[in-house]
Amino acid sequence: MIELSAEEARVLGCLMEKAVTTPDNYPLSVNALINACNQSTNRDPVVSYDESTVERALEALREKGVSRRVRATGQRVVKHRHVVDEALQLSVPEFTVLGILLLRGDQTPGELKQRSERWHTFRSLDDVEQTLQQLASREFIRQLDRRPGQKEARWTPLVVAPAEALPSSAAGPSGTAETNARPESREPPVRGEMVAAPDPEPRSLDIRNPATGELLRSVAITDEREIERKVERARRAQPGWSALGYAERAARMRAFRVALESEAEECARTTTREMGKPIRQARNEVQAVIERIDWNIDHAGSIIAARPVTAAGTGAVEERITHEPVGLVAHVSAWNYPYFVGLNSIVPALLTGNAVLYKPSELATLTGLRLVDLMHRSGLPVDVIQSVVGGGGAGAALVAADIDMVCFTGSYATGRQVARAVADRLVRVQLELGGKDGAYVCDDVDIESAALAVAEGAFYNGGQSCSAIERLYVHDSIFDRFVTSLAEVVSAYRTGDPEDEQTDIGPLARTAQLEVLDAQVADAVAKGAQLVCGGRRIERPGSWYEPTVLIDVDPGMGLMRDETFGPVIGVQRVRDDDDALVQLDDTEFGLGAAVFTPDRARAERILARLDVGNAYWNRADRSSVRLPWAGRRHSGLGVSMSESGVRAFVREKAWHLGL
Numbered sequence: 188m189i190e191l192s193a194e195e196a197r198v199l200g201c202l203m204e205k206a207v208t209t210p211d212n213y214p215l216s217v218n219a220l221i222n223a224c225n226q227s228t229n230r231d232p233v234v235s236y237d238e239s240t241v242e243r244a245l246e247a248l249r250e251k252g253v254s255r256r257v258r259a260t261g262q263r264v265v266k267h268r269h270v271v272d273e274a275l276q277l278s279v280p281e282f283t284v285l286g287i288l289l290l291r292g293d294q295t296p297g298e299l300k301q302r303s304e305r306w307h308t309f310r311s312l313d314d315v316e317q318t319l320q321q322l323a324s325r326e327f328i329r330q331l332d333r334r335p336g337q338k339e340a341r342w343t344p345l346v347v348a349p350a351e352a353l354p355s356s357a358a359g360p361s362g363t364a365e366t367n368a369r370p371e372s373r374e375p376p377v378r379g380e381m382v383a384a385p386d387p388e389p390r391s392l393d394i395r396n397p398a399t400g401e402l403l404r405s406v407a408i409t410d411e412r413e414i415e416r417k418v419e420r421a422r423r424a425q426p427g428w429s430a431l432g433y434a435e436r437a438a439r440m441r442a443f444r445v446a447l448e449s450e451a452e453e454c455a456r457t458t459t460r461e462m463g464k465p466i467r468q469a470r471n472e473v474q475a476v477i478e479r480i481d482w483n484i485d486h487a488g489s490i491i492a493a494r495p496v497t498a499a500g501t502g503a504v505e506e507r508i509t510h511e512p513v514g515l516v517a518h519v520s521a522w523n524y525p526y527f528v529g530l531n532s533i534v535p536a537l538l539t540g541n542a543v544l545y546k547p548s549e550l551a552t553l554t555g556l557r558l559v560d561l562m563h564r565s566g567l568p569v570d571v572i573q574s575v576v577g578g579g580g581a582g583a584a585l586v587a588a589d590i591d592m593v594c595f596t597g598s599y600a601t602g603r604q605v606a607r608a609v610a611d612r613l614v615r616v617q618l619e620l621g622g623k624d625g626a627y628v629c630d631d632v633d634i635e636s637a638a639l640a641v642a643e644g645a646f647y648n649g650g651q652s653c654s655a656i657e658r659l660y661v662h663d664s665i666f667d668r669f670v671t672s673l674a675e676v677v678s679a680y681r682t683g684d685p686e687d688e689q690t691d692i693g694p695l696a697r698t699a700q701l702e703v704l705d706a707q708v709a710d711a712v713a714k715g716a717q718l719v720c721g722g723r724r725i726e727r728p729g730s731w732y733e734p735t736v737l738i739d740v741d742p743g744m745g746l747m748r749d750e751t752f753g754p755v756i757g758v759q760r761v762r763d764d765d766d767a768l769v770q771l772d773d774t775e776f777g778l779g780a781a782v783f784t785p786d787r788a789r790a791e792r793i794l795a796r797l798d799v800g801n802a803y804w805n806r807a808d809r810s811s812v813r814l815p816w817a818g819r820r821h822s823g824l825g826v827s828m829s830e831s832g833v834r835a836f837v838r839e840k841a842w843h844l845g846l
């Protein structure tokens with residue numbers, strides 16, 4: 188036996204506690220099951236689920252070598268539908284759901300051991316969902332009750348989580364509850380016995396803390412077949428969601444917003460741990476996205492309301508416009524602002540009556556799963572918003588599935604692949620792609636405050652913003668003084684542990700990006716650029732790069748042409764406004780441009796002539812839910828946020844009503 192601390196025992200209690208606490212849970216719809224579980228959680232702290240506590244305990248258990256064939260004193264029982272999702276998706280060894288056990292109130296553990304037919308082994312996450320649905324419709328119970336010698340009885344569904352993951356590749360061709368109900372080759376696990384995984388082939392995504400390199404979790408990847416099933420379920424659920432009407436959909440979204448606010452700190456920490464965003468910035472993002480959700484809830488209803496075009500009774504034909512949801516929206520996301528990028532699409536898509544399949548970036552998966560979990564707990568139907576886990580393979584499979592629209596955020600290279608993948612099917616596509624935003628510092632600025640603002644625009648989030656300033660043009664007459672001031676600001680940035688409240692710059696989320704930065708800096712230096720500060724990796728575990736400023740750069744360098752996506756900026760001299768305009772425009776991207784000057788008319792004159800979606804005066808790297816976000820050229824296609832970003836998720840219907 189393993190000796191556990193009181194805390195570990197308490198947490199294990201959450202997972203292994205005696206099962207039958209709410210025999211009246213049945214029959215239940217899946218949502219009602221979740222609600223009932225949540226309610227019983229509120230009443231009974233023993234089964235409460237607190238992720239960070241569980242994590243700590245699991246970590247402690249791992250250190251003690253508890254993983255494989257541990258004999259536990261009780262059952263690992265996970266009663267929350269969303270925890271089931273998470274357990275399967277995350278594949279935490281000690282917390283992985285393998286099957287569902289149906290307990291009859293009068294059964295003893297001894298009887299259970301003899302009744303293998305009541306153990307249903309899950310083959311995949313889809314199987315979990317199907318089984319729960321079948322439970323809700325009593326179908327699963329009927330199957331059991333039909334067995335010889337079995338009399339009609341009241342069953343309580345319990346999800347049991349033995350030690351090891353069952354890779355989703357083990358899913359059978361049909362994966363139905365009925366065919367899986369009697370596993371041929373395995374004894375049923377009972378009362379906490381842990382079973383070995385039948386298939387050792389890993390099908391999971393390792394999530395590492397980029398600040399330390401430490402493995403945070405392994406998450407099961409959603410395979411193609413599961414994606415297809417998710418699509419089918421979303422298709423079935425979407426009309427009902429749409430038919431609920433705006434007020435009800437908005438009420439559920441508001442519940443999600445409240446839940447997000449109450450778990451804001453945990454959300455921010457999850458993001459900081461998995462992608463390295465400094466904790467203060469992660470908190471800012473969560474708070475700001477809450478305001479965006481509010482705006483969408485307050486405005487989307489009127490934006491998609493039916494609109495009479497002609498006054499009734501004023502002509503032979505009455506004309507009217509209505510809006511219908513697109514249907515099934517796939518959102519393939521980036522990691523750098525996982526709340527903004529994810530919810531800018533998901534919230535208006537859901538509010539307007541669509542179902543959404545959401546693939547978070549592989550570098551922000553835990554954040555994405557947390558968001559979906561929060562939505563489910565807030566009453567958004569489990570089939571209407573579903574997650575897909577994985578990297579490019581899962582993204583490609585999702586895009587290839589039977590969807591009606593894809594919202595993609597990521598690089599230009601991947602965006603083009605996505606556009607090609609859906610082109611033949613005429614699937615609606617929205618692409619939010621990379622940038623190479625330029626900024627021009629005029630000769631009339633207050634140098635110190637302009638340097639602060641430019642540095643913020645270039646180095647916030649470690650420069651990992653699509654609209655970060657990546658090319659800086661400074662008027663010749665103030666160039667040296669400005670660069671000195673900029674270098675002072677940048678050198679004073681505190682680079683370090685992103686969970687530290689004082690940290691300004693954390694690690695790079697993507698380790699491979701270090702090579703991009705190395706290459707761009709080396710190329711620039713080889714072509715004559717001078718390093719003013721930084722210019723090297725920081726040698727410590729994780730993925731770190733010094734905040735870097737280079738001068739004597741020119742448009743022939745990769746640093747001034749290709750997306751950098753890290754804490755590095757090149758600063759180039761310009762003669763005057765016309766020269767600045769030419770340089771700012773010398774890019775294939777078209778996300779944004781900024782002009783720093785006290786002279787608003789001067790700034791507007793320059794910005795009006797640039798082919799960009801965002802024009803910034805004395806600001807940079809900013810977005811607002813009230814304004815459209817629409818990159819041009821290689822920066823994207825389509826619009827998110829604002830009224831246009833809501834309309835993106837509906838189809839208009841023109842009514843010609845003869846009187």
Ligand code: NAD
Nearest residue numbers: 520521522548578579582583597598601619620621622653
């Ligand atoms: P990425 O292109 O590597 O990946 C984006 C997403 O696409 C990920 O979820 C990835 O798993 C998935 N994917 C990869 N290959 C795929 C394929 N063949 N088919 C379908 N999906 C696939 O980009 P990233 O590193 O996650 O994000 C950084 C990029 O995103 C930068 O270029 C940045 O500028 C851009 N970005 C743009 C905006 C914007 O609003 N314009 C916002 C944030 C990030």
